[in-house]
Structure formats: structure tokens, C-alpha cells
Amino acid sequence: MKKNLLVVLILALVLVLSACGSAPAAEAPAEEMPAEEMPAEEMPAEEMPAEEMAEAFKVAIIMPSSITDLAFSQSMYDALLAVQAEMGGEAAMEIVYSEGMFVVDDAAAAIRDYASEGYNLVIAHGSQYGSSLQEIAPDFPTTSFAWGTTLNTFSDEGITNVFAYEANSQEGGYVNGVVAASLSEAGVIGVVGPIEAGDAALYVKGFVAGATATNPDVDVKVSWIGSFSDVALASESANTHIAAGADVLTGTAQMVVGAIGVAEENGVLWFGTQASQTSLAPDIVVANQVYDWKVALDQMLANIENGVYGGEAYTITLANSGLVMDYNGAYDLPEDVKAAADAAVAGIIDGSIVIPVE
Amino acid sequence: MNEIFSATVIIGVLSSGIRLATPYLYAAIGETFGQRSGVLNLGVEGQMLLGAFASFYVALTTGSLVYGLLIAMLVGALMGLAMAYVTVNLHAEQGISGIGFYLFGLGMSELLFKMLLGTVETVKGFSVVPIPFLSQIPVLGEIFFQQNILVYIAFLLVPVAWFVLNKTTLGLKIRSVGENPEAADSLGVSVARIRYFTIILGGTLSGLAGASMSIALLNVFQQNMTSGLGFIAVAxxxxxxxxxxxxxxxxxxxxxxxxxxxxxxxxxxxIPSDIAVMLPYLLTIIVLVATVSRVRSPAALTKPFDRGD
Amino acid sequence: MRSRLNSLFDALMPVFATLAALAVGTVMLLILRVNPGEAYGALWEGAFGSTNAVAETLVKATPLLLVGLGICIAFRASVINIGGEGQMIIGGILATQVGLTFTDLPGWVVIIMAMFAGFLGGAIWGGIPGFLKAYFRVNEILSTVMMNAIAVQLMNFLLRGPMIDPAQAEKASKIPQTARLLEAFRLPRLAPTRLHIGFLIALGLAIIVYVLLWRTTLGYRIRAVGQNPHASRYGGIRVRRRIVTALLLSGAFAGLAGAIQVYGVNYRMITDGSASGFTGAAGFNGIVAALFGQLHPIGTIPASIFFGALLVGANKMQRVVQIPSALITALNGLVVVFVVSSEFWRKQRQRQRLSDNNKEENPPQDGDISAPSAEEVLTS
Structure with missing residues (x-):
């Protein structure tokens, strides 16, 4: 048995040594990489060339899910990339992210760390991070923080360097509801939600309002599966809706991918929100409400440039193009339905349609 | 409220219950073999996730669902092999090494997903195969015989597992190793070999459990898509x-x-949705409380943890 | 001299195992085209590189240590408590409610009451599985797994409705969180960092648990039940009652961890719909910490700090080299597997030394901690 131990120890040693040995070798290609083949969005450059360093605007984002969740987290990351591209790429704007930060106090540590490393803007992309910002922001008066989704900038508490942002997700929800009710032949629509709170609750309220405004007889059935991650239960919830007669489904948050699969298999229509989900099921996705946070980000950056580090709240809406209705080109949407959707959008923008969310 | 007793609802509840039960069955039957031989494997969830990803990825890239199934079983078996080495040869504490394997599978499946796919995609998975004649039976046919192939296999697994455990020499060996390894050992049964077998079998079935989700029931892979299902299976x-x-x-x-x-x-x-979501967890405990005190089953309460000294 | 070297080597065994796991991680980092030196440098930096880093490590270690202490008690009675997550949640909720109710009382009074409320909440959530195991033979793994899920839904329910922050209740986007605790109710901090007095409470409790288990009759009985339920029953120990006590205490420590998390770190309850959003998975990681600490209260102290460091450092590593957090989860898993496996060699060496002394054959045996359950006694 001693032999066994020896072998493992030697193996471990060799591995460690080989790691140390190969480290410098690995460094060399890593430095050349960004210039050549590394896609920009995959690898934000860790070290900027010296001459450009002074100007790069540094943004850090902390998010609960992943940058590829086809939902809430991805919507913000994509917007940041768009802003970056517009500003002139990595030389002008450096983006780093911490994903999977669902543990609130891990997120707090990340926020503090980014702030102390001199990032210009630290985005806490989750309503659960608010308390941490309230705690940390006063310690870094020249760092801007942003918190979403909420409209609370803590200005009541005397904090001046926190921006807030929110999505009026009920607006796109309403439009989705209008289209869904028009297309539903059975008059039964199913909704799959995570837990009844925050952004998800807003979207569902808007959806129900839009659907019932279009057809008062339509029956919108809502289920909350009590989780943001239980893909299996989300999919079975979709099955239940279909068995109960629904021929149109919608849902919100990252676990709905399971429900989309079920909708596709049963040839039932799907309406998405937060990000475009068309790629998942091109045959049955009719429309998505897509969050484009760029509107909010642009205003934040303009403010920061003028020395205003916080205190303002931004809402993305249909009116300011922060919410975008994205129709699946492959789905043949009848003219009159599209017209009804456009009328709803116009009505929401000019204020003639008021969506009750209380 | 009367609606709840309508035929649609009853059929709906039963047929969707059968679908939902499928991954639990694979994983829990696998775990049963392991525990019967005296090994607690808390790494089921990690094995499921790796199996789910591997089968999804292979099915997506090769277009072959069968390859997907095979790779899920292989990946699960390899995880089982590692677990067997650690628990049988190195005598590592089972519960903790299981948690380690869980974390490894959780992280690894997501890492591979990010490196190889990058974004959520769907795959054309196993479709529903109505069983001829049987699926025509009113009500029952709809509930039991209009499912996909992996659902049927999962339910067939139950009598097979029962037969193997109770009616074969192998089953006897497994049980004796779990009950009294010294005695089994003195009778010439290789405790290590039996446990390797059951743990690898458990891993294989957990891999299948993952595949049954990613390429049969959901046709999608997402990080942490099992979200605690493996632990429920152990329970x-x-x-x-x-x-x-x-x-x-x-x-x-x-x-x-x-x-x-x-x-x-x-x-x-x-009733509030959160309370509704609680019900399955609550009722599982309540039913167990209500039945165990009545049903006296000595065989039931063997010592799955007992690895004997 | 030689024996001292030997025991030093034994004590460092988990460290060697961790290094071996990190060596495997090196390969994964290289595949991801990340410089391992930089990555591990960041890990160290994040865990111990500055006063603030050390403080963060200790903040992270606090709930691990508390949950771990509970695990020490439960495992000594040979019951497995994997309900730490749920127990932390219930403890956190009850403690928060105290802070929200008694806003007129002095800070220290509320803090003490809240800590007791947390302790009590955890005790209830741990005591139920204990009671079910002792009197209805419901296996505690099953009941604690289920109770975790129930606690999460209960938390979601309370934070969406009865306990929601009044400010949020008025808004359209109802963030599921309670109101913030008054500043006077926060646990005092030990330095200009996030390190709070909760860490000292946990250290003190480690010593108390040690005394409880090895210096009191109750502790003796708990350990006796764990070691040999048959004999202890014949010896007049009420096995059932000890099982309930063990799970109850075990849950109580986790509940206290939840209370301390609220009063020392978050200052409110908030849910993201999952357990780990609040607990940081301490209910599970605490089990691992306790086992690394040889299920000894004092040994659990360095073990929790070690795990706290690993978790905090790993987050820093993600930030610095921008690798998916999944790699870190996988690495943590490897560390757990490697360390738990390294036990084998430690025991081998001890046995070797014993047999060197005794000059007798010592066949290799299952020396692990998972003792036979008391279930056997209950069913016989």
C-alpha cells in the first residue's frame, strides 16, 4: 500500500511540475491570441496595450445566470457587446463578467472587488443584488454602479453613484398577448412562469391583459413552477397546458427552454420574452419581446462622461426602443394579426393603452 | 373544483406522472443496486448531468439517438468506475465522495456545454411510439402506451431489477455483500467485484436517466437542468x-x-403556487409516515450503509 | 522526532490532495487556454492576498463551520443530516422576523433574540426529521431532502406575500425580499471589512460542541448511540430520544448559521427562488467541511476556513482570468474527491505505524466514518 501512495504522490508532483513548466509556454500564445484568432466576445483582453490603456472604459457585470441563457443575463451581455462595438471595440471598452453569481454574498464580494480594481461601471444585473450595492457604493464614490431590475437608485439614502434600470416587460407581454389571443383557435392559452415576482410577474400581467383585451372569452391559464432552473417541471407544465386544451403557450425565465421543446413537439405556438428564442424552435415561435438594454447603457455612459455617477433610473420601453418586438420571419403571421399587434404597440407608446400592473 | 375529477384531468395527471417518473426510475433503480450492495452514491445528479449532456451533444452532432444513448451509458459508467475506485479501493467516505462527484458532474457538464455548444439548442429526440393495439385501449392506452421508448424501458427495468435482485445468484451476492460483507467474503464472494458492478451499473443507469431527459422528454440541454432531481431519486x-x-x-x-x-x-x-409546488415533497413524507408504521417489512430495512468491519 | 514528522505529514495530507486536484485542474485550464500560474495566483490572492481577502474567507467560513458543527453532532449519533439548506432558511426567516417585529428594542437585545430564533428555527426543521426517524422510521436522508425543497417554497411564499418589504409591495416589480433590518441590529464588525462577530460566535461554539460531545453525559450518550446502538440501549440510553436530540441540535446550528447570514452579511432575507441563493450551498459544503475536519468540532475550524478560502478564491479566479464558473465547480468537486480519498493513505500510515509497534497483522479494513445506522435497533 505504501507503493500506492508513493505512485500517487509522484504523479501529483509530476503534474504540478509540468504545470509550472508549461505555464510560461502557455503564456506566449495567450498574448498573441487576441490579435489573431480569438473572437472578441469570448475573451475580453486582460491586458491592454499600454498606449490604449488610458482611454479604455472598464465595465464589469455580475449576473445570476450565464451569458448564454437566451434570457435575462444574455440580454444585458449582448447589449454590452453592442455598445462596445459601437465605441470602437476592446480598445475603447473593456468588459469583464462574473456569471452564475446566484449566491448573493458571492456577488457582493465580486462587486466590491471590481470596484476596488478601478472599474468605471459595475453592473449588478439582478434584483437580489440591491442590498449589496447599498452597502458598497458609498465606499467608491467615483465608481458608477448600476442595478436592475428596479427603479431604486438609493438616492433617498443619500447615495449618488447608483443607476437603476428596469424593463417594462408588461408592454411586450401585452403585445404578445394580443397576438396570442388572435391566433388561438381553442381560446385557451398557457403560461409557464418561475416564481410570481419581479420581471416575470410583470410580463405575465401584461400578457394576460393583452390577451383578454383582444378576446374577453380567452382563457389564459398561468402556472408558476417555483424554480428558475427546473427544466423538467417547466416542460411538464407545458404538457399540462396542452392537455388542458391550450394551443398557444408563453413563458418567461431561463428554464422555459424545456417548455419550448414541448411546444415544438406538439405543434403549439410559442411566444418568447427577454431574448429571442426563435432559434430554439423556428417553426412555432411567433414573436419575442427582446430586451435591448443599450438604450439604458448609452444614457448611463453619457452621464458618466459628464461626471454624473448615478442617481438616475432608466426604463426600457417600447417607446424608447429598449423593448423590441421581434417577429419570426419564418412564421406566416396573418396581416390582420400583425396590424393588431402594431396597433397595440402604437397604443402603448401614445398612452392610449394603459396596462394595469398593480 | 369538480373539473379536477374529469377524465381529461385524470388521464393528464397519470400520463404526465409517468413521464415525470421516468428519470427518477432510472436513477433510483441504479441507486437501489448500489445501496443493496452497501454503497450510498450521492453523485447521481452529477452522473445524470454528464449523461444528459453527452447524449445530447452526440445526438446533435451525429444525428443518431442510439449513439446518444450509448455515450450516456458510457459516461455514466466511467463516473461509476471512478466512484467505485474511490469508495471500494480507497475506502473513501461514500456520502462525501458522492457530493464531490456531483459537483464535478455539475461543473463539467456546464463547461463542456459552453465549450462545445455555447448556446441552448434543441434536438430531435425520441418521439412517442404508440404500442400497437394496447394504445387503442380507451383511457389506459392513452396513459400508458403512448409514450416514448425510454419511458417503456424505464418501467420494464422495475421487474427486471426485482428479478435480478431476488431471483438470481447475482442478486443474492449483491444482497449478501450489502448485509454482511464478511460472511459473503468468507463464502468466496468478492465484495469488491460486486460493488464495482453495482456502482458502475448505477452510473450507467444514471447516465440513461440524464439521456431520458435531454434526448427523449425535453430534447434540450441546459446547465444544471436536473436541478435536484438526482437527490430526489436517492431519497x-x-x-x-x-x-x-x-x-x-x-x-x-x-x-x-x-x-x-x-x-x-x-x-x-x-392556493398559492408555492404551496402547490410543495405538495409532492410534503406528501412523500406523509405517505411514508403513514405506511411504514403499518407495513412491517424486515427486508426493507436492511443496512444499506453497513459496509461492515 | 520521527513521529512528529509523521503526524505533520498526516495533517498535511489534505493539502497534498488539494494540490493533486489542482494539478488536474491545470490540464483543464490549459485546454481553456488560460495561464494556470495566473489562475492559481488569483485564487491565492482572492483567498489570502489582503486583509480584505482574509476577511472574506472567514465570512464564507462562518456558515460552513456552524453547519459543520451540527454535522459533527449528527454523525456522532450516526444520523446523516443533509437538510442544512432548509434549516438555514428557516433559521434565517425566523431571525429576520424578530428583527422586523421588535424595532423598538435595543440592538443587542434584538440580536440575541434573533440568534435564538435562528437556533430555534433550525431546531424545528432538524427536529422534525429526527422525530420522524425515531418514531416512524422515516429515513433522514429522504426527509431532509424533501424538507429542503419545502423550506425553499415556504421562503418564496413568505417573501412574496406576508413578509414582503412594504416598499416592494407598492411597486409593480415586487422583488421578493423583506424590509432591511435596522442598522442597530447588525452584527458588529471586527475590522473595516465584512468580517463580523459571527465568526467568533462560531469559534466559541466549536469549543462548546467539543466540550458537549466529550465532557458531558449527553455527549457521551449521543456518541454511544452512534457507536453501538444495541449496547447503548441495553445500557439504558434512550436511543430514540438521542436521535431526535442529535438531529435537533444539528439543525439548530444550521439555523443559527442562517440567522448570522442575515444579521452579519445580507441584513435582510431575499430569494432568487432557490436555496443556494441565500445559503451559498453552505448546508452541503458544511458537511464536506465537517468530514475534512475528521468530524471533530475543533478540526472543523481549519477545514471550514480551507473551504471558505477555496470558494472565495475561486470566485476571484473567475474574475481575473474570465473562465466559466463551471470550471470552478468541477474543480471543487475534484478537490472533495481527492481529499476524501487521501484519508486512505493517512489511515494506512497510522495502521502501518501501529503494526510496526505491535508487530501484528492488521488487515485493511473499512475505516470510514459512516457507521451502521441506529435504524437496526429501531427495527429490531
């Missing part, structure tokens, strides 16, 4: 008191109450 082994039929009962109870609560929400039964 169901205790519910079933280490007997395949008991495990089946537990899996069906849990899944059907789960689909019932989905139906309750759909039918607007006025």
Missing part, C-alpha cells in the same frame, strides 16, 4: 425501502402529485 430509494417495486411506487407518487399540482394551478384551484 426515493429510501421511500421504496430498497425494493424496485417500492421505488416505483415512490417515483409514481412523487411524480403524480407533482403533475396534480400543475393541474391544480391550471384549473385555478385557489
Amino acid at each position: 426515493l430509494v429510501y421511500f421504496g425501502a430498497w425494493r424496485p417495486w417500492g421505488v416505483l411506487a415512490g417515483a409514481l407518487l412523487f411524480s403524480m402529485v407533482n403533475s396534480l399540482q400543475l393541474w391544480m394551478q391550471v384549473l385555478n384551484v385557489p
Whole structure:
């Protein structure tokens, strides 16, 4: 048995040594990489060339899910990339992210760390991070923080360097509801939600309002599966809706991918929100409400440039193009339905349609 | 409220309960073998996730669902092999090494997903195969015989597992190793070999459990898509008191109450959604409390942890 | 001299195992085209590189240590408590409610009451599985797994409705969180960092648990039940009652961890719909910490700090080299597997030394901690 131990120890040693040995070798290609083949969005450059360093605007984002969740987290990351591209790429704007930060106090540590490393803007992309910002922001008066989704900038508490942002997700929800009710032949629509709170609750309220405004007889059935991650239960919830007669489904948050699969298999229509989900099921996705946070980000950056580090709240809406209705080109949407959707959008923008969310 | 007793609802609850029970069955039957031989594997969830990803990726890239199934079994078996080495040869504490394997599978499956796919995609998975004649039976046909192939296999696994455990020499060896390894050893049964077998079998079935989600029931892979399902599967082994039929009962109870609560929400039964979601967990405990005191089953309460000194 | 070297080597065994796991991680980092030196440098930096880093490590270690202490008690009675997550949640909720109710009382009074409320909440959530195991033979793994899920839904329910922050209740986007605790109710901090007095409470409790288990009759009985339920029953120990006590205490420590998390770190309850959003998975990681600490209260102290460091450092590593957090989860898993496996060699060496002394054959045996359950006694 001693032999066994020896072998493992030697193996471990060799591995460690080989790691140390190969480290410098690995460094060399890593430095050349960004210039050549590394896609920009995959690898934000860790070290900027010296001459450009002074100007790069540094943004850090902390998010609960992943940058590829086809939902809430991805919507913000994509917007940041768009802003970056517009500003002139990595030389002008450096983006780093911490994903999977669902543990609130891990997120707090990340926020503090980014702030102390001199990032210009630290985005806490989750309503659960608010308390941490309230705690940390006063310690870094020249760092801007942003918190979403909420409209609370803590200005009541005397904090001046926190921006807030929110999505009026009920607006796109309403439009989705209008289209869904028009297309539903059975008059039964199913909704799959995570837990009844925050952004998800807003979207569902808007959806129900839009659907019932279009057809008062339509029956919108809502289920909350009590989780943001239980893909299996989300999919079975979709099955239940279909068995109960629904021929149109919608849902919100990252676990709905399971429900989309079920909708596709049963040839039932799907309406998405937060990000475009068309790629998942091109045959049955009719429309998505897509969050484009760029509107909010642009205003934040303009403010920061003028020395205003916080205190303002931004809402993305249909009116300011922060919410975008994205129709699946492959789905043949009848003219009159599209017209009804456009009328709803116009009505929401000019204020003639008021969506009750209380 | 009367709606809840309508035929649609009853058929809906039962057929969706059967679908939901499928991954639990694979994982819990695998775990049953392991525990019967005296090994607690808490890494089931990690094995499921790796199996789910591997089968999804292979099915997506090769277009072959069969390759997907095979790779899921292989990946699960390899995880099982590692677990067997660690627990049998190195005598590592089982529960903790299981948690280690869980974390490894959780992280690794997501890492591979990010490196190889990058974004959520769907795959054309196993479709529903109505069984000729049987699927025509009113009500019953709709509930039991209009499912996909992996659902049928999962349910067939139960009698097979029961037969192997109770009616074969192999089953006898497995049980004796779990009950009294010294005695088994003195009778010439290789404790290590039996445990390697059961742990690898458990891993294989957990891999299949993952595949049954990613390429049969959901046709999608997402990070942490099992979200605690593997741990429930382990719990169901205790519910079933280490007997395949008991495990089946537990899996069906849990899944059907789960689909019932989905139906309750759909039918607007006025209870808060969080409370509805609680029901399957609550009822599983309650049913166990209510039955165990009545059903005296000595075989049920063997010592799955007992590895003997 | 030689024996001292030997025991030093034994004590460092988990460290060697961790290094071996990190060596495997090196390969994964290289595949991801990340410089391992930089990555591990960041890990160290994040865990111990500055006063603030050390403080963060200790903040992270606090709930691990508390949950771990509970695990020490439960495992000594040979019951497995994997309900730490749920127990932390219930403890956190009850403690928060105290802070929200008694806003007129002095800070220290509320803090003490809240800590007791957390302790009580955890005790209830741990005591139920204990009671079910002792009197209805419901296996505690099953009941604690289920109770975790129930606690999460209960938390979601309370934070969406009865306990929601009044400010949020008025808004359209109802963030599921309670109101913030008054500043006077926060646990005092030990330095200009996030390190709070909760860490000292946990250290003190480690010593108390040690005394409880090895210096009191109750502790003796708990350990006796764990070691040999048959004999202890014949010896007049009420096995059932000890099982309930063990799970109850075990849950109580986790509940206290939840209370301390609220009063020392978050200052409110908030849910993201999952357990780990609040607990940081301490209910599970605490089990691992306790086992690394040889299920000894004092040994659990360095073990929790070690795990706290690993978790905090790993997050820093993600930030610095921008690798998916999944790699870190996988690495943590490897560390757990490697360390738990390294036990084998430690025991081998001890046995070797014993047999060197005794000059007798010592066949290799299952020396692990998972003792036979008391279930056997209950069913006989």
C-alpha cells in the first residue's frame, strides 16, 4: 500500500511540475491570441496595450445566470457587446463578467472587488443584488454602479453613484398577448412562469391583459413552477397546458427552454420574452419581446462622461426602443394579426393603452 | 373544483406522472443496486448531468439517438468506475465522495456545454411510439402506451431489477455483500467485484436517466437542468425501502402529485403556487409516515450503509 | 522526532490532495487556454492576498463551520443530516422576523433574540426529521431532502406575500425580499471589512460542541448511540430520544448559521427562488467541511476556513482570468474527491505505524466514518 501512495504522490508532483513548466509556454500564445484568432466576445483582453490603456472604459457585470441563457443575463451581455462595438471595440471598452453569481454574498464580494480594481461601471444585473450595492457604493464614490431590475437608485439614502434600470416587460407581454389571443383557435392559452415576482410577474400581467383585451372569452391559464432552473417541471407544465386544451403557450425565465421543446413537439405556438428564442424552435415561435438594454447603457455612459455617477433610473420601453418586438420571419403571421399587434404597440407608446400592473 | 375529477384531468395527471417518473426510475433503480450492495452514491445528479449532456451533444452532432444513448451509458459508467475506485479501493467516505462527484458532474457538464455548444439548442429526440393495439385501449392506452421508448424501458427495468435482485445468484451476492460483507467474503464472494458492478451499473443507469431527459422528454440541454432531481431519486430509494417495486411506487407518487399540482394551478384551484409546488415533497413524507408504521417489512430495512468491519 | 514528522505529514495530507486536484485542474485550464500560474495566483490572492481577502474567507467560513458543527453532532449519533439548506432558511426567516417585529428594542437585545430564533428555527426543521426517524422510521436522508425543497417554497411564499418589504409591495416589480433590518441590529464588525462577530460566535461554539460531545453525559450518550446502538440501549440510553436530540441540535446550528447570514452579511432575507441563493450551498459544503475536519468540532475550524478560502478564491479566479464558473465547480468537486480519498493513505500510515509497534497483522479494513445506522435497533 505504501507503493500506492508513493505512485500517487509522484504523479501529483509530476503534474504540478509540468504545470509550472508549461505555464510560461502557455503564456506566449495567450498574448498573441487576441490579435489573431480569438473572437472578441469570448475573451475580453486582460491586458491592454499600454498606449490604449488610458482611454479604455472598464465595465464589469455580475449576473445570476450565464451569458448564454437566451434570457435575462444574455440580454444585458449582448447589449454590452453592442455598445462596445459601437465605441470602437476592446480598445475603447473593456468588459469583464462574473456569471452564475446566484449566491448573493458571492456577488457582493465580486462587486466590491471590481470596484476596488478601478472599474468605471459595475453592473449588478439582478434584483437580489440591491442590498449589496447599498452597502458598497458609498465606499467608491467615483465608481458608477448600476442595478436592475428596479427603479431604486438609493438616492433617498443619500447615495449618488447608483443607476437603476428596469424593463417594462408588461408592454411586450401585452403585445404578445394580443397576438396570442388572435391566433388561438381553442381560446385557451398557457403560461409557464418561475416564481410570481419581479420581471416575470410583470410580463405575465401584461400578457394576460393583452390577451383578454383582444378576446374577453380567452382563457389564459398561468402556472408558476417555483424554480428558475427546473427544466423538467417547466416542460411538464407545458404538457399540462396542452392537455388542458391550450394551443398557444408563453413563458418567461431561463428554464422555459424545456417548455419550448414541448411546444415544438406538439405543434403549439410559442411566444418568447427577454431574448429571442426563435432559434430554439423556428417553426412555432411567433414573436419575442427582446430586451435591448443599450438604450439604458448609452444614457448611463453619457452621464458618466459628464461626471454624473448615478442617481438616475432608466426604463426600457417600447417607446424608447429598449423593448423590441421581434417577429419570426419564418412564421406566416396573418396581416390582420400583425396590424393588431402594431396597433397595440402604437397604443402603448401614445398612452392610449394603459396596462394595469398593480 | 369538480373539473379536477374529469377524465381529461385524470388521464393528464397519470400520463404526465409517468413521464415525470421516468428519470427518477432510472436513477433510483441504479441507486437501489448500489445501496443493496452497501454503497450510498450521492453523485447521481452529477452522473445524470454528464449523461444528459453527452447524449445530447452526440445526438446533435451525429444525428443518431442510439449513439446518444450509448455515450450516456458510457459516461455514466466511467463516473461509476471512478466512484467505485474511490469508495471500494480507497475506502473513501461514500456520502462525501458522492457530493464531490456531483459537483464535478455539475461543473463539467456546464463547461463542456459552453465549450462545445455555447448556446441552448434543441434536438430531435425520441418521439412517442404508440404500442400497437394496447394504445387503442380507451383511457389506459392513452396513459400508458403512448409514450416514448425510454419511458417503456424505464418501467420494464422495475421487474427486471426485482428479478435480478431476488431471483438470481447475482442478486443474492449483491444482497449478501450489502448485509454482511464478511460472511459473503468468507463464502468466496468478492465484495469488491460486486460493488464495482453495482456502482458502475448505477452510473450507467444514471447516465440513461440524464439521456431520458435531454434526448427523449425535453430534447434540450441546459446547465444544471436536473436541478435536484438526482437527490430526489436517492431519497426515493429510501421511500421504496430498497425494493424496485417500492421505488416505483415512490417515483409514481412523487411524480403524480407533482403533475396534480400543475393541474391544480391550471384549473385555478385557489392556493398559492408555492404551496402547490410543495405538495409532492410534503406528501412523500406523509405517505411514508403513514405506511411504514403499518407495513412491517424486515427486508426493507436492511443496512444499506453497513459496509461492515 | 520521527513521529512528529509523521503526524505533520498526516495533517498535511489534505493539502497534498488539494494540490493533486489542482494539478488536474491545470490540464483543464490549459485546454481553456488560460495561464494556470495566473489562475492559481488569483485564487491565492482572492483567498489570502489582503486583509480584505482574509476577511472574506472567514465570512464564507462562518456558515460552513456552524453547519459543520451540527454535522459533527449528527454523525456522532450516526444520523446523516443533509437538510442544512432548509434549516438555514428557516433559521434565517425566523431571525429576520424578530428583527422586523421588535424595532423598538435595543440592538443587542434584538440580536440575541434573533440568534435564538435562528437556533430555534433550525431546531424545528432538524427536529422534525429526527422525530420522524425515531418514531416512524422515516429515513433522514429522504426527509431532509424533501424538507429542503419545502423550506425553499415556504421562503418564496413568505417573501412574496406576508413578509414582503412594504416598499416592494407598492411597486409593480415586487422583488421578493423583506424590509432591511435596522442598522442597530447588525452584527458588529471586527475590522473595516465584512468580517463580523459571527465568526467568533462560531469559534466559541466549536469549543462548546467539543466540550458537549466529550465532557458531558449527553455527549457521551449521543456518541454511544452512534457507536453501538444495541449496547447503548441495553445500557439504558434512550436511543430514540438521542436521535431526535442529535438531529435537533444539528439543525439548530444550521439555523443559527442562517440567522448570522442575515444579521452579519445580507441584513435582510431575499430569494432568487432557490436555496443556494441565500445559503451559498453552505448546508452541503458544511458537511464536506465537517468530514475534512475528521468530524471533530475543533478540526472543523481549519477545514471550514480551507473551504471558505477555496470558494472565495475561486470566485476571484473567475474574475481575473474570465473562465466559466463551471470550471470552478468541477474543480471543487475534484478537490472533495481527492481529499476524501487521501484519508486512505493517512489511515494506512497510522495502521502501518501501529503494526510496526505491535508487530501484528492488521488487515485493511473499512475505516470510514459512516457507521451502521441506529435504524437496526429501531427495527429490531
